[in-house]
Amino acid sequence: MTQARLMDGTALARRIVEDTARRAADLTARTGTTPCLATVLVGADPASVTYVRMKQNRSRKAGIASRHVELPAATTTEDLVGTLEELSADPAVHGILLQHPMGAHIDERAAFEAIAPEKDVDGVTFASFATMSFGLPGFVSCTPGGIMRLLDAYDVDPSGKRAVVVGRSAILGKPAGMLLLARDATVTYCHSRTTDLSAVVREADIVVAAVGRPQLIKGQDIKPGAVVIDAGYNPGNIGDVDFDSAVERASLITPVPGGVGPMTIATLLEQTVDAATRQLGA
Structure with a gap:
């Protein structure tokens, strides 16, 4: 039997990000507002730090503004929830990514649920799972x-x-x-x-x-x-x-x-522009 063909996620992701960048530029030109993705990191796990930095770099290349919130490893669930609720209420933030894992002392589900569904561009909330499961508009x-x-x-x-x-x-x-x-x-x-x-x-x-x-x-x-x-x-x-x-x-x-x-990050960026488009009524 011949060897399998490789499914090139890098090439496909590049095309998606290029299209996302065009949409972000058009949205910014029409509304005067740049789509913004907020990333939240608890602690300094090396892999998580690298991953968040990669997402920030890709965001900039796609014309998406990036706001990073770095919290100490000892952050409580209550404090993390408060930070996420503040970002959810901030009209300048269109998407929120909570990097995980977060540490065993944090109630991960409570933290995820503090993200407003309309800004859940990583698709981690109950609301996002429900809309995805029922085939309704939302984020996967x-x-x-x-x-x-x-x-x-x-x-x-x-x-x-x-x-x-x-x-x-x-x-x-x-x-x-x-x-x-x-x-x-x-x-x-x-x-x-x-x-x-x-x-x-x-x-x-x-x-x-x-x-x-x-x-x-x-x-x-x-x-x-x-x-x-x-x-x-x-x-x-x-x-x-x-x-x-x-x-x-x-x-x-x-x-x-x-x-x-690469497809994971491309989908995140695409959904961030989708979220901004909906929130700006554009």
Whole structure:
């Protein structure tokens, strides 16, 4: 069997960001207001600091203003909620990104819910999950949203396909499955208590690996010709899929890095301009 084609998230993300930059420039010219994304970081986790800086740089290149709020690691849930409520009430801020993880002492869900739904451009609130699940206007979780854009770009129609999502986090696995379900895929969620995970994955036409365990999915687990989306990112630029063996059986596969990651940021920027457009009535 020939090797799988790579799904180039970097190239697709570049096109999305270029289009987003044009829309941001047009919005700024028409309204006199530049779309603004506020990023909130608790503590100084090196990976999170790097990720937030990357998002700020990409925002500037897309014509989106960036406001960064850095809080000490000892910040309480109450103080974090207060900061997010202030940003939600600020008309100069159009989108809010709360970088996670935030530390075990913080009630993550309470913090997310302090973000106004109309500014939840990362798609992390209850409201965003509900609108996404019901197919109503709102914001999708950025990584699942980016995954769907990749599938579309490579002409992968989920309708009637068996999709297996490995992972059930509230901002990745669960919303990815809901978006696939909305496109008429038959969706199975797998997790740490799934019996014989390999057997379930082998039935999948579309595999979304989003569990955060390096190289958990092996090539032998992949149905020949399946589409493999690796949404895992582990130390050393290693995904949740054993790429070298999976590439021999899949028809399409995302690399790590260069696959899902760039699409996440592109979706975030696109949704920030969407949010600004709605809030400015433009």
